[in-house]
Every structure is written in C-alpha cells, then in structure tokens.
Amino acid sequence: MTSVFLVSPHHMLHTCLLSSVKYTLAFTTIATPPSEDEAAILSSLILNSDQQPLIQIFNTKSVCWTPDLVNKILKRLWNHGPKAIQFFNLLERHPTYTHSAESFDHTIDIAARLRNYKTVWALVARMRKRRIGPNPKTFAIITERYVSAGKPDKAVKVFLSMHEYGCQQDLNSFNTFIDVLCKSRRVEMAYNLFKVLKKRFRADTISYNIIANGFCLIKRTPRALEVLREMVESGLEPNLKTYNVILNGYFKSGQVKEAWRFFMEMKRRKCMMDVVTYTTVVHGFGVAGEIQKARQVFNEMLDVGILPSVASYNAFIQVLCKKDNVENAIVVFDEMLKKGYTPNSTTYNVVIRGLCHVGKMDRAMEYLDKMKLDKCDPNVQTYNVIIRYYCDEGEIEKGLEVFETMGSGECLPNLDTYNVLISGMFGRKRSDDLIVAGKLLIEMVDRGFVPRKFTFNRILNGLLLTGNQDFANEILRVQSRCGRLPRHFRL
C-alpha cells in the first residue's frame, strides 16, 4: 500500500505524510456539488506540483470526490497528460472513492494521446477487472487514437478483437469505427472494410452517409455519389443528411456551380431543408468569396422561417471576416446579440481573429474582455490567436503578458501555445529572447509536451551563437531525457 503513493522522488517526505494522507483522502467534509471553480483550483494545484508531491496537495485539502469533479479535472488537464494520469492513479488508491467508467475513458484517451499504449491497455484491464467496462466508447477512443497516430492497421485489429475484451461489436460500433477512419482521411481503408463487413453488420443509411461524407472530405465527390448510388440500389433511402453531405461535398471540392444547382434542385423537389442545409450554403458561398450570395441565402433562411443557430451565425461572421470586412462581421455579431442569441467561444474566436488579422489588436483585446464578462470562457485557441498575432507584430512582451494571464487563469496552454511563443522569440534576434525561449522549452517539457527536434536545434544554435554555453548544456540535458515517452510517464 505504501509504494503506490510514491509518485515522485521525494520518498522521505511521502513516507512521513503517508499516515495523514490516508486519513485526508478519505475525509470528506464539504458536501457541496463540484463547481468549475473547485475543479479549476484543484487542476492548477495538480499542475503546479512539480516540486511538491501531488499527495501533499491532497493532504492540505479536504475534497469531496465525485465522478463529476474528477472528470472536470481530467478535462482541464487534457493538455497535461502525465499530470492527469498521475492524478488518476493516485486517486484510484483512495480508500472509499472508486473511479467511474467515464473517468477511465478520459484517462485512456489522455494516455493514448501520449501514445502510452502500455498504460492504455493496463487501464482497460483494470476497467474489466472492476466490471465497469470496457465499453464501445472506450474502443471508439482507442481506435481513434491509433488512427491519428498513423496506425490504422492496429486500429482495425483492435476493432475486430473488441469482443475478446468483453465488448461485442454491433452496427453502432461499426459505424463509429468507419467514421473514425473517414475523419482521419483513411477513406479508402474505411470503404474496403465497409465492403467486407456491410452484410455482417447490416449497413444502413448512416453507414453509407459516413462513407460518402468521407469521400467528400477528400474532395472526391464523384466517388461519394457512386457510393450513394450503390446505397439506393441496395434498397436504402437517402435522407436529409445524405443531401447535406453532397451539398457540402460540392462546396468543399470547389464545385460551387454544382452546389448551387443541387440546392436549387432540392428546393424544386420540395426536399426538406433545415438549418444545416442553409448554413452549409452560406458558408460555402462565403468561402468561395461570393459574399452577396452568402448574404442572400442567410436572409432567405430567415424568410422561410428556419431559425439560424449559433453555428449559422458563426459561419456567416467568419466568412465576412475573411472575405468581406471585420466591421460588417461585427454588425452581424451585434444583430445576433440583439436577437437574444448567446455567442459561444467560436463566435468570439472568429471575431477576435478577424480583428487581429487587420492589426486591430486593442479591439481584439476588448473582445477578449467582453468574452470574460459574458461568462464565455476564452479557450486555448482564443489565447493562441492573440499570442500569435502579437508575436507576428514583434510585440513579444504583450504576447508573454497574455500567456501569463492564462497560466494564472482558467485556461491551460497547449503545445501550439508554446510553439507560437517560442517561434516568436526568434523574431527580434535578441539574446535575452533566446533565454526566455529556453525557459519556455524547459517548462513545456516539464508539462509533458514533446517539442520537435527542430525546436531544440533552433534554441541550441541560438544559445551557442550568443555565448550561452551553460544554458545550452542544460537544454541538451533536457533533450536527452525527453524521448517520445519520458520515464516518469510510465506507471
């Protein structure tokens, strides 16, 4: 029992704390429902426990653990995999609290993203032992991660052997899996698998829509149409989603005329049309630069009594930012507010990006504040955009300032954030900037991110050229202990 608490090298300290720890972890005082605030506080405590053992944190706080709270914390630690796994493992030894299947799934996802498959399968085994899984969702997660790690063959094997883990395949899990392959652009592979297994799983319209959408995604609209012809021949009816897939496919492959013709045909045949149909067309025309057409269709949507969604507004606002004018986009944003819509973080992000893009950084920052006042949490993309544009303009201090506000706030930086910031440090050719870049590099490694070799080399070269031999050596040491899977990631 003792050794499982040893999550860092501070053995002595741990041993001293052990007896009280056991007590504290079991001790549940405040029975209030978990709030985002509580999750935020705990996540940032966990994250900043580099020097301080995790266990000590729990020792100073009495927490009422619930699956909901644990999931919230795991979600916040999404970009800090090793910490998340440490936290999950530690809590698994709690005397009274037991992890939910959902928390297992979250942690499996995190470990799989780190490509730490040993941990993934250990967690699956533990789930099974406790008879709370693995479930179809678990396998959806695992196969998706294998595919995105460039191991689609492994993913197929895992899917085909699901039943050996006590989880039977059915049409749903089949559809989920071919969708995973399609979304990762492995459409041919998905289609081949589909052809082999369609009888066994009794492929339905959903299966065909998934494959057709996959071919649309890789701009192979004719193949998509072929697949759908095959569907009709086998006696399955297309539905509204099928039509929306095709419409989107035409726009994606730049066949704007065909898309328009298809849209008109849908109208002529009095097809059902919904908010997705209209949003697809608005976005499609906008991306093609045909803003007048986009505006016309957006207004038509209102005229025929289809209520635009927040996503519809986001699509329209985004294309106005890109192909028209930010100020016109803000007019639509204000209209949206007047009609009582609540913008989400995507809405704010597209407006902020639009403002940044034309160099209106101060107004972008105003929208960031507005976002916070609206209780719409800025996410990592929001910060990344602002930091990127500050760095592009050479205002590195301002970029760093924004970066600091996220660390202390509720949004944790991800790999992109560090890459953007580090790249920014090379803009001014100052040796001080290189020191900051080096410190950021060390911080990102500490947080479990794996910088590219290019990033290391760039910083090392810079440091050597500016005579920072000692610091360069420190960076080298960091690099040498930073493989794909640093030792402390393992269980």
Next chain:
DNA sequence: GTAGGGTTAG
C-alpha cells in the same frame, strides 16, 4: 461517442 453545418495561418 451511429451520420450532416461553425475555430489558426501558411
């Protein structure tokens, strides 16, 4: 977490 529309910039 069985399907369709809305987030970076290069």
